[in-house]
Amino acid sequence: MKANFMGPYIESECIKDKMTTRRVFRFRLYPSLEQEKRIFHIIETCRRLWNDALSHRRNRWEKEKSSTSYNMQQWILTGERKRDPELCELYSQVAQDVLHRLDNAFKSFFDHISKHPRFKPFRQDGSFTYPQAYNGSVYLDGGQIHFSKVGDVPIVIHRQAPVDGKLKICTVRREACGEWYAILVYETDELLPAQKEIFESPIGIDVGLKSIITTSDGQKIEPPEFLRKAEKRLRRLQRSLSRKQKGSRNREKARHLVAVQHAKVARQRSNFNHVLSARIVRAHDLVIMEDLRIKNMVRNRHLAKSIHDAAWYQLRAFIDYKEKRGGGLMHPVEPAYGTQACNACGARNHILLSQRTFKCDSCNHEQDRDVNAANNYLQKGLKELGQDMPEVTPVEIQPPFPVITPGASRAHETGTVRGGYASSEAHRL
Numbered sequence: 263m264k265a266n267f268m269g270p271y272i273e274s275e276c277i278k279d280k281m282t283t284r285r286v287f288r289f290r291l292y293p294s295l296e297q298e299k300r301i302f303h304i305i306e307t308c309r310r311l312w313n314d315a316l317s318h319r320r321n322r323w324e325k326e327k328s329s330t331s332y333n334m335q336q337w338i339l340t341g342e343r344k345r346d347p348e349l350c351e352l353y354s355q356v357a358q359d360v361l362h363r364l365d366n367a368f369k370s371f372f373d374h375i376s377k378h379p380r381f382k383p384f385r386q387d388g389s390f391t392y393p394q395a396y397n398g399s400v401y402l403d404g405g406q407i408h409f410s411k412v413g414d415v416p417i418v419i420h421r422q423a424p425v426d427g428k429l430k431i432c433t434v435r436r437e438a439c440g441e442w443y444a445i446l447v448y449e450t451d452e453l454l455p456a457q458k459e460i461f462e463s464p465i466g467i468d469v470g471l472k473s474i475i476t477t478s479d480g481q482k483i484e485p486p487e488f489l490r491k492a493e494k495r496l497r498r499l500q501r502s503l504s505r506k507q508k509g510s511r512n513r514e515k516a517r518h519l520v521a522v523q524h525a526k527v528a529r530q531r532s533n534f535n536h537v538l539s540a541r542i543v544r545a546h547d548l549v550i551m552e553d554l555r556i557k558n559m560v561r562n563r564h565l566a567k568s569i570h571d572a573a574w575y576q577l578r579a580f581i582d583y584k585e586k587r588g589g590g591l592m593h594p595v596e597p598a599y600g601t602q603a604c605n606a607c608g609a610r611n612h613i614l615l616s617q618r619t620f621k622c623d624s625c626n627h628e629q630d631r632d633v634n635a636a637n638n639y640l641q642k643g644l645k646e647l648g649q650d651m652p653e654v655t656p657v658e659i660q661p662p663f664p665v666i667t668p669g670a671s672r673a674h675e676t677g678t679v680r681g682g683y684a685s686s687e688a689h690r691l
């Protein structure tokens with residue numbers, strides 16, 4: 263999983279009969295020029311190692327028809343490290359992790375999950391991982407984080423990491439816009455509360471382009487103006503980039519502008535999704551959403567669409583982990599006939615894409631198209647969970663949905679609570 267602009271992500275898992283919870287944090291790094299060079303060099307060496315290991319596997323297969331195991335490559339690596347000064351500069355487990363990643367890439371290729379692993383060309387963004395960060399290769403020390411073979415890099419800890427947590431994995435990542443991040447995975451013994459048996463305030467959600475979400479109780483959330491503007495600017499910059507000549511200085515400048523704007527949109531989007539998901543989860547212990555994977559089997563190459571896809575996945579992931587934190591549940595349902603079925607009588611109608619209002623031919627039920635869909639998901643989800651719709655919806659927390667200013671994320675980062683709903687909301691998340 264690419265932990266891109268994710269908040270603290272929680273996941274419980276069972277390791278040898280012992281339940282542990284994993285939490286992921288993403289902190290900004292401010293390496294010096296000297297350190298930046300060194301980290302860049304590590305990323306480049308890892309890329310070369312990936313390409314070498316990949317061609318080694320390919321050659322063995324093409325010439326000798328024999329497959330290559332992780333252990334074999336790992337054994338070769340140990341020898342190579344003695345001869346190659348650049349490989350020797352890599353922390354040993356960082357190098358092993360590259361071979362692990364390659365091995366996993368091949369495994370999912372053989373399992374028909376993904377395509378054949380490819381050679382990596384030079385890129386502006388990249389990362390490498392310390393797989394056992396607790397063994398002293400990585401540790402926090404005041405305002406700095408120590409990376410083995412790199413040194414002490416200034417870090418901004420904008421959020422409290424678990425005190426009793428064990429630092430498991432650390433990934434150092436450079437974004438295309440030039441920002442550096444450390445992604446830290448902690449493991450703690452704290453248990454997530456058990457899932458509720460009966461949910462008191464379920465809600466159905468339909469996702470869309472014009473309204474980001476529509477809920478079964480009739481609320482529509484439009485994308486905020488600042489986000490629409492930022493996305494519009496991103497599209498304009500992207501068009502400008504595609505017109506620039508390959509390899510020219512102007513193209514490089516345009517690429518940087520696109521990368522910076524991309525990062526900005528992603529941050530604003532993530533902040534908005536955090537506030538929105540927190541609001542939903544606080545009012546509803548069961549959230550039923552359409553399963554986006556199925557929805558997205560119909561691929562659309564349009565850029566705007568792909569941005570929205572990513573945003574929906576993120577919102578869903580945020581709702582999911584926030585529900586788990588309180589014993590609630592995010593339940594995905596298959597979206598089949600979501601828009602076509604009538605939520606009053608169940609009859610299937612033919613509703614055109616352009617039709618904004620749903621009108622049932624059998625029972626004359628009339629409703630907003632998306633609200634009808636959200637109600638269908640709600641009914642379907644409750645049925646799958648074997649639960650009835652509670653008679654009364656107990657909490658009606660419905661002030662207009664969050665008005666988030668772009669500045670709110672900043673307040674969030676520095677930990678100061680500013681006046682206004684949005685920033686204090688963000689602070690409590």
Ligand SMILES: [Zn+2]
Pocket residue numbers: 604605606607608609622623624625626627
């Ligand atoms: Zn009907």
